[in-house]
Amino acid sequence: xxxxxxxxxxxxxxxxxxxxxxxxxxxxxxxxxxxxxxxxxxxxxxxxxxxxxxxxxxxxxxxxxxxxxxxxxxxxxxxxxxxxxxxxxxxxxxxxxxxxxxxxxxxxxxxxxxxxxxxxxxxxxxxxxxxxxxxxxxxxxxxxxxxxxxxxxxxxxxxxxxxxxxxxxxxxxxxxxxxxxxxxxxxxxxxxxxxxxxxxxxxxxxxxxxxxxxxxxxxxxxxxx
Amino acid sequence: xxxxxxxxxxxxxxxxxxxxxxxxxxxxxxxxxxxxxxxxxxxxxxxxxxxxxxxxxxxxxxxxxxxxxxxxxxxxxxxxxxxxxxxxxxxxxxxxxxxxxxxxxxxxxxxxxxxxxxxxxxxxxxxxxxxxxxxxxxxxxxxxxxxxxxxxxxxxxxxxxxxxxxxxxxxxxx
Numbered sequence: 377x378x379x380x381x382x383x384x385x386x387x388x389x390x391x392x393x394x395x396x397x398x399x400x401x402x403x404x405x406x407x408x409x410x411x412x413x414x415x416x417x418x419x420x421x422x423x424x425x426x427x428x429x430x431x432x433x434x435x436x437x438x439x440x441x442x443x444x445x446x447x448x449x450x451x452x453x454x455x456x457x458x459x460x461x462x463x464x465x466x467x468x469x470x471x472x473x474x475x476x477x478x479x480x481x482x483x484x485x486x487x488x489x490x491x492x493x494x495x496x497x498x499x500x501x502x503x504x505x506x507x508x509x510x511x512x513x514x515x516x517x518x519x520x521x522x523x524x525x526x527x528x529x530x531x532x533x534x535x536x537x538x539x540x541x542x543x544x545x546x547x548x549x550x551x552x553x554x555x556x557x558x559x560x561x562x563x564x565x566x567x568x569x570x571x572x573x574x575x576x577x578x579x580x581x582x583x584x585x586x587x588x589x590x591x592x593x594x595x596x597x598x599x600x601x
Numbered sequence: 602x603x604x605x606x607x608x609x610x611x612x613x614x615x616x617x618x619x620x621x622x623x624x625x626x627x628x629x630x631x632x633x634x635x636x637x638x639x640x641x642x643x644x645x646x647x648x649x650x651x652x653x654x655x656x657x658x659x660x661x662x663x664x665x666x667x668x669x670x671x672x673x674x675x676x677x678x679x680x681x682x683x684x685x686x687x688x689x690x691x692x693x694x695x696x697x698x699x700x701x702x703x704x705x706x707x708x709x710x711x712x713x714x715x716x717x718x719x720x721x722x723x724x725x726x727x728x729x730x731x732x733x734x735x736x737x738x739x740x741x742x743x744x745x746x747x748x749x750x751x752x753x754x755x756x757x758x759x760x761x762x763x764x765x766x767x768x769x770x771x772x773x774x775x
Contacts, residue, residue, distance in 0.1 A: 401640040401647065405655030413637035420706055421714040421727040424767055429710065432728075432771065435638075441775045454634040465663040465703055493636035493660050516769050528769035533762050535728045535771055536643075539755040546752070553751025563761035564775050571769035576710045584711035589641040589663060589704065593634035 412436060412450035413592040416567055417536055418457075420588050423573045430573045431457050431471065433590050437534055439566040444531050445511045447568055449475035452595040454497065455570055459485065460587040461580050467491050469579065472498060473529065473570045479505040480529035480570060482521060485578050495593060503527070526573040534567040636660050641704035643716075643732045648681070648740075649674040649701065658704075667702040674698045681740055682749070688739045689746040690722065697739065728764050728771065733757070 401415050408414045416437035423430045433455050439447050454474050458467035471484035474497065486501035504521025509530030518528050539558030545551040579586055639659045640646070650658045651673060661669055675698045679685055685694050692700065707723045708714055714725025717735045726732065734754045741749040762772045 401638075401643065405638070405646065405659050407656040408638040408659065411637070415638045415640045417643065418640050418706055419726045419728055420708040421725045429708065429714075430768070430770060439774075444774055453637075460663075460705065465705055490633075492662050494633050495636075496631060496633055499631070511774060516765075516773065518768055526768050531774040532769070532771035533760070533774055535760050535764065537731075537757050537760050538733045539757045542755065554755045556754075556756040558756040560757045560761055566774040569769070569771055571771065573768055579710060581710040584709055586708050586710060587641075587663075587705035588708060589639060589706065591636050591640075592638045593636045595632045595634055597632040 408592070412448075412453045413594060415590055415592055416534065418588065418590040419535070420586075425573075427576055428573045429576050429579060429586075430571065431588065432535075433457065433473070433570040434532075434534065434536075434567040435570075435592065437536075437565065437567045438562070439531070439534075439568075441564070441566065444566045447511075447531065447566075449480065449508060449529065449568060451475050454495070454593045454595070456495065456591045456593065457484075457572075458488075458589050458591060459579060462582045463585070463587070465587055470495070470498065471572060471574065473572070475508060475529070476505075479507055480527065481505045482525070482527050482572060485574065493591075493593075523578055524575055525578075526571075528569070528571040530569065531566050532569040534562045534565045536562050538562060639704070641706045642701065643726070644736055645701055645704045648736070649677050649698075651677060663703050663705050666704055667699070671698055671702045674702050678740065684743075684748075685740070687744045689742055689744070690739065691744070692739075729759065731758055 401417060415435050417434040419432040421430050436447055454472060457471040459469040460466055461468045467488055469485040470488045473480050473482050482503040483498045483501050486498040489496050489498065503525050504519060504527060506519035506527040506529055507517050509517045511531050516528055516530065518526060520526055537560045539554060540561035542551060542554050542558060646655055646658050650670060654673065658670060675694055678694055678698060687693055688697060706726055708725035712724060713721050714727055715721050716723065716726045716730040716732045738746050738753045741752040764770055764772055
């Protein structure tokens with residue numbers, strides 16, 4: 377009787393903490409796991425030119441080198457940086473990226489026609505396009521678009537670092553602490569990255585602050601020609 | 602005569618409708634896109650949202666997150682660290698969840714951009730920021746960051762390869 381009680385408690389504990397997997401946004405929700413909509417990370421930081429802000433959208437992570445050549449952006453997946461510049465956590469501007477025929481097309485920063493989870497491409501705010509850098513290219517292909525916005529899209533080393541395996545062991549009760557030094561589970565893996573560097577003045581930050589979140593969205597009506 | 606007029610009228614009507622209707626239609630060249638995944642700060646969905654709700658979190662707008670997921674996030678914080686009182690930022694569990702439950706990444710447009718460097722708090726997220734250690738410390742480290750010493754750092758402090766010196770900043774693929 378007592379053993380059964382312990383087993384039930386343990387099972388309950390594993391269920392609770394088993395649902396909590398610690399990673400940036402890797403190992404994400406069932407509907408997007410392994411899909412072209414699967415976000416891994418968002419970074420927002422000052423450029424080398426401190427008049428600019430850099431925004432990075434990483435997706436389709438944990439790519440082994442052997443899988444990277446076959447990974448590709450999806451012409452039906454819209455990648456979107458949502459930017460709140462007045463502190464109410466509703467997007468005032470969006471920067472959008474979507475691939476077509478091997479080129480990543482960028483739009484924005486523009487006031488979105490629709491806020492929330494159902495959106496459209498802000499076609500009238502076209503920035504420019506950059507050829508997606510092929511896996512194996514000697515150097516990254518970059519392009520400059522309207523308003524001096526720099527653009528890049530292609531496979532990159534995954535910049536995220538974490539001893540995810542040891543954390544799983546801790547959650548499973550097979551370890552009580554991290555190792556020192558730890559082992560980076562993301563070492564040697566790649567992601568698909570979209571990187572854009574934007575003059576800060578285009579972001580119209582109120583009180584010197586913006587709130588940013590990254591979304592991926594699927595086209596409702598299938599392949600866009 | 603009457604037939605011809607009718608025919609002309611029908612044609613005009615059809616033409617007008619074709620033009621007017623197309624303007625109002627959601628043409629195939631310009632579809633709507635439905636949100637699938639979402640991210641603000643690192644690890645929020647993965648740490649604080651229970652497995653059955655992860656897909657729902659990904660299609661919830663930030664302003665709706667606290668009311669929909671606030672309790673769940675607090676429960677999961679306490680499930681991870683049942684001894685949680687406050688953390689290095691001086692936040693109670695309610696205050697901590699109050700900060701993280703709106704999942705957006707704040708960034709300063711006037712100063713250093715970093716997740717946390719000991720001085721600057723949530724002013725961006727740079728490639729080299731050890732966001733994991735920051736979050737582990739805030740969850741497990743107690744009021745001065747020294748509690749649970751085995752859990753407040755994974756001792757992986759940097760990326761496996763150096764970043765580029767310039768745009769696009771991320772290192773080339775392996």
